[in-house]
Amino acid sequence: MRLNKILKNALLVISAGIILTACATKKEVAVEAPKKEETKKEETKKEEVTKIEKIAGQMQGDVYVGTDSVKYLADGVADRVFFATNESILTTASRETLRAQAAWLRANSNITVVLEGHADERGTREYNLALGERRANAAKDYLMTYGVSSDRITVISYGKERPVDSGSNPLAWSKNRRSVTVKAN
Amino acid sequence: MIKKFIIIIFIFIPIKVLALIEVDITRGNLNPLPLAVSPLSIDETSRKNFEQILDKENIGSEISLIVENNLRTSGLFNPLDKKAFLQAPDIANLKPRFEDWNLIKAQALITGKVNFINDKLRVEFRLWDVLAAKEMMALAFTTVPTNWRRVGHIISDKVYERLTGEKGYFDTRIIYVAEEGPKTQRIKKLAIMDQDGANNKFLTLGNELVLTPRFNPASQMVTYLSYFKNMPRVYLLDIETGTQEVVGDFPGMTFAPRFSPDGKKIIMSFAKDGKSDIYTMNLETRLVERITNHPSIDTSPSYSPDGKYITFNSDRSGYQQIYVMKNDGSDVKRISFGNGLYGTPVWSPRGDLIAFTKLHKGKFYIGVMRTDGTGERLLTENYYQEAPSWSPNGRVLIFYRETKTNSKGEGFSAKLWSIDLTGYNERLIKTETDASDPSWSSLLSN
Numbered sequence: 001m002r003l004n005k006i007l008k009n010a011l012l013v014i015s016a017g018i019i020l021t022a023c024a025t026k027k028e029v030a031v032e033a034p035k036k037e038e039t040k041k042e043e044t045k046k047e048e049v050t051k052i053e054k055i056a057g058q059m060q061g062d063v064y065v066g067t068d069s070v071k072y073l074a075d076g077v078a079d080r081v082f083f084a085t086n087e088s089i090l091t092t093a094s095r096e097t098l099r100a101q102a103a104w105l106r107a108n109s110n111i112t113v114v115l116e117g118h119a120d121e122r123g124t125r126e127y128n129l130a131l132g133e134r135r136a137n138a139a140k141d142y143l144m145t146y147g148v149s150s151d152r153i154t155v156i157s158y159g160k161e162r163p164v165d166s167g168s169n170p171l172a173w174s175k176n177r178r179s180v181t182v183k184a185n
Numbered sequence: 186m187i188k189k190f191i192i193i194i195f196i197f198i199p200i201k202v203l204a205l206i207e208v209d210i211t212r213g214n215l216n217p218l219p220l221a222v223s224p225l226s227i228d229e230t231s232r233k234n235f236e237q238i239l240d241k242e243n244i245g246s247e248i249s250l251i252v253e254n255n256l257r258t259s260g261l262f263n264p265l266d267k268k269a270f271l272q273a274p275d276i277a278n279l280k281p282r283f284e285d286w287n288l289i290k291a292q293a294l295i296t297g298k299v300n301f302i303n304d305k306l307r308v309e310f311r312l313w314d315v316l317a318a319k320e321m322m323a324l325a326f327t328t329v330p331t332n333w334r335r336v337g338h339i340i341s342d343k344v345y346e347r348l349t350g351e352k353g354y355f356d357t358r359i360i361y362v363a364e365e366g367p368k369t370q371r372i373k374k375l376a377i378m379d380q381d382g383a384n385n386k387f388l389t390l391g392n393e394l395v396l397t398p399r400f401n402p403a404s405q406m407v408t409y410l411s412y413f414k415n416m417p418r419v420y421l422l423d424i425e426t427g428t429q430e431v432v433g434d435f436p437g438m439t440f441a442p443r444f445s446p447d448g449k450k451i452i453m454s455f456a457k458d459g460k461s462d463i464y465t466m467n468l469e470t471r472l473v474e475r476i477t478n479h480p481s482i483d484t485s486p487s488y489s490p491d492g493k494y495i496t497f498n499s500d501r502s503g504y505q506q507i508y509v510m511k512n513d514g515s516d517v518k519r520i521s522f523g524n525g526l527y528g529t530p531v532w533s534p535r536g537d538l539i540a541f542t543k544l545h546k547g548k549f550y551i552g553v554m555r556t557d558g559t560g561e562r563l564l565t566e567n568y569y570q571e572a573p574s575w576s577p578n579g580r581v582l583i584f585y586r587e588t589k590t591n592s593k594g595e596g597f598s599a600k601l602w603s604i605d606l607t608g609y610n611e612r613l614i615k616t617e618t619d620a621s622d623p624s625w626s627s628l629l630s631n
Contacts, residue, residue: 086504088459121587124528124542124571125396125622126441127498127505129410129417130454130461130482133438137459156415157438157456161394166368166594168568 063091064174069164073181077104080180081139085120085173088134090142098139101181102146112184115139117157120173125159132157139179154184217263218348221291221315222253224267225308226275231301238330245274245299248308251337252295252344254381255355259345259581260610265291278311283318291315295344306330310340312347322347334383339630354576355380358626359583360398360407360424361601363387364619368590368597375409377424380625382615388424397441397572398422399624402534403448407624408432410440419453421468433466433473441484446492452476454484463497463514476514487531487539488512489556496520496530496539496556507541509556520558529572532556535579538606542571542584551584551604564608577627580606583614585621 058066064082071079079101081094090098105111117136119128136155144150165172225245227235235244256262270277271285278296286294297310309325324343326336335356342353363376375388375395389395389411398409407422419439422429433439435455442453449468454461463476463486477483481501488495496509507521507530521527525545532539536556543550543563549570552563570586583603590597599621601614614620 086500121569122544122547123526124485124498124505124544126454126485127482127500127528129396129438129440130456130484133456133461134459134482141459155437156417158394161371161396163369166590166597167592168589168594169592172594 058171059174060091060093062170062174063093064171064177065093066175069175073101073183074104077101079182080178082174083135083177083179085122085177086131088131088138090138094139095142098142099146102143102148105143105148105152106146110185112152112154114154114156114182114184115143116162116180116182117155118162118176118178118180119160120176121160121163121168122173123160128159129157132159135177135179139181217261218292219263219265219290220256220293220295221265221270221286221289222249222256222267223270223272223277223294223296224249224274225297225299225310226273226278227299231299234301235299235306235330235333239333241333244306244330244333245297248299248333248337248340249295249297251334251381252341255338255341256344258381258610258612260605261345261349265289278309281313281315283313283315286313286315293321293344293348295340297340301330302327304330306333306336308336308340310343312344334379335629338379338381342628342630351580352578352628354578354581354625354628356629357577358400358629359601359614359623360388360400360626361585361616361623362395362398362621363616364599364621365391368594375407375422376616376618376620378616385617388422388427397622399443399574400626401444401448402446402577402627403444405626406444406448408442408444408451408453410442419451421451433464433471435464439464441486443487445488446490452486452488452495454486463495476512477510477517478514485529489532490534490536494532494556496532498528498530505544507539507554507558509539520554520556521561522558523561531573531575533579534575534577538579540573540575540582542573551582553582553606562608564604564606565602565611570602572622574624576625582606583623583625585623587621 061084063084073079077100078097081097115136117132119131140153140155163176165175225248227245236242241247253264257264269289272282278298281294292315294313294315300307305327307327311320312322314321338356341355345353357380358377360377363374364371366372372391373395374391375398378385394412396410398407400407405424407424409420411420417438419432419442420429421432432451438456439453442451450465452465455464460480461482461484462478463483464473466473479501481499483497483499486495486497493512494509495512498505498507505526505528506519507527508517508519510517525543527541527543529542530539538553539556540553543552548566550563551565551573554561567586568589570584573582573584581603585599586602587599599619601620601623603614604611
């Protein structure tokens, strides 16, 4: 199981590499494009490049690593973790976030939480309900590993029903593939 | 409402008529049959009575419009413009002058008469073969006046059946989810309407999220998913009485419900600890049975019409694919092997096909395949569409489509669409609000 996870993480890194290469190829193609209204094109290209860099800064592979929409349960304790498409594997960053949540929950033993699992809009509704449940459970399992008792955690899936970003683009989808830890009391 | 609707059918002339007109249903709308739907004739006293009761100036014309609209949307018929009709409705119903109808290229003619008798609506109609100059069918119905739209649908079904040799699908309803509000905070309500969009009614208030309503093929019961009290569970709703109840007592989310063909069981998924498995509950004995037991996600189950098999989707191979198994969960076989992901399998009421949603290279498709997975045919491609539901005769699929938002995240909408099994005749189904998750009822009569 652990080996599996390591392999999958390695895959993520590789796929990130592929995406970067893909971007590079795209840029070359753009250079070869016909040279009408050059200055305007130049500008749009600049914009595109900054856009790509921005997205690159906010996504690793296709997992969101930015801070848009993230709320904090306490100082330094982010409320959510993000997932790759169709995946429920916790990334290194997600595990870090969940360890911080676990520490905070251990220090505040009266608090109970609901883990809300979500999916992006690029899947069928029923499968996404199951996927959201699987994601929230991945987060729950990790919290339990770090000492949070299961009776303090409730899991609910919203599938693709409650996106935080209404965009129809990879960045928006990456923000929506998430498990959010919400205080229940 | 259904029980109140008593249809008395008289067959005037029970003679055998050779099927002279034939509509080739396998070819879709390539060559729709030209036919004339003459307004149903009505005497002045009846007209006034109905005007008072129903607030419709001429109920005869209204009923014929329903028939005309149904036949046109089927894609198999081309109802001709009434302005070209030479013969008055009352005389045409007695004895059509076939040469007149032939002149405007009508191959079939529908005529009829409406009467107000003992506070009831009595409608008779006749179907004529223009070329052979013969009556093909004559029927009469008596019902309460408020059922006038259903009379139009039943006439449409009779004509469709007589001319195509297959049962119609017009006297049916669609249950769906009505949607409003921004994409991030959608308000969803259960809604029901006639197959042609009329008589729309909301069944829930929108206080809680509701999803995936499905009709019982054997009655007017509906099963759906509700987030009532923030606990996603499968519910059973009687749309006539409005009573509802939770299905089973599961310690977690139940979802993706559907009825068995006999209407006695509900099949659904139950999610626990990151795994989703398929269960059934017998509605009479309340007995719950586990059908699949696998660490993967098993969902979207659908029975074959004989109840012996179940199709479902599972990611046990790593990605979402379609499987078929026996109704006890044994003999699981994967049937989808094409490129991409496959979901929402639904068994055709005829038994020979499974409709599905496919995701491939960022596009969503509605398609059909044989029950062994061969003969895959994609009917329509779009940015996002899913959840096909069959018309009761297995000729038409209804599904929903969502639009891509712009760079600001605006412009989202969800609408119902239908498409013929042939891949032709794609149509937007107009709804008052945005709409998703449609489910087609069985025929309400016969």
